Amino acid sequence: MLAVIDYDAGNTFNVIKAFDYLGVKIKLTDNPTEILESSGLILPGVGAFGPAMATLEKKQLVDVIKEAVLVKKIPLLGICLGMQLLFEKSSEYGEHNGLGLIPGNIIAIPEKGGLKVPQMGWNKNRLKIQGTKFDFIEGQYSYFVHSFYASCDKKYLISAVDYGVEVPAMVQNGSVFGTQFHPEKSGKIGLDILETFAKKVVRQ
Numbered sequence: 001m002l003a004v005i006d007y008d009a010g011n012t013f014n015v016i017k018a019f020d021y022l023g024v025k026i027k028l029t030d031n032p033t034e035i036l037e038s039s040g041l042i043l044p045g046v047g048a049f050g051p052a053m054a055t056l057e058k059k060q061l062v063d064v065i066k067e068a069v070l071v072k073k074i075p076l077l078g079i080c081l082g083m084q085l086l087f088e089k090s091s092e093y094g095e096h097n098g099l100g101l102i103p104g105n106i107i108a109i110p111e112k113g114g115l116k117v118p119q120m121g122w123n124k125n126r127l128k129i130q131g132t133k134f135d136f137i138e139g140q141y142s143y144f145v146h147s148f149y150a151s152c153d154k155k156y157l158i159s160a161v162d163y164g165v166e167v168p169a170m171v172q173n174g175s176v177f178g179t180q181f182h183p184e185k186s187g188k189i190g191l192d193i194l195e196t197f198a199k200k201v202v203r204q
Contacts, residue, residue, distance in 0.1 A: 001026065009046055009047070021191070022191060035061070042082075044082050083150070087100070088104060103153065106149070107151050120144065121143065125138065125170070149167045
């Protein structure tokens, strides 16, 4: 069973609804034993980096997540802010440490070229590496709401979008995946991503 990590993230309910629609068994939990015994993990997220990490630390989930991913090799999918938390640091309202599961930092989208920040709306994915289970994302539009983005080595990029700068849209480091966009709000392509993670990435 997949576990959605419960740390009061704003998009948790919609993420669970999306998996329910797909017929995927999923449980919302902050219980370390349940997290470590799950077949896959979902880390949702909406809001600011610092308070989100503070909540994970308060719930004593940081080390649990790291053990699940690094020791037990449980696949993890981070969504929006949940993806950003996978990186090493963020400069959002000060400097904050992240989970450090993907090398790189979270920085502000530059305001240039008349583009509004935050990026809100649909943007077209460009496949950056081939041979993943998510190659079908090429040319597909997904829904974004964010003011910060991941600055990381291109080898971690499954897909990216153009928003004045190249914005990582979907990332991977081993069994750790992340989407800057909201798959639960991205129509069929978003559901396809969630289903692929649940049924083709996660050990059944």
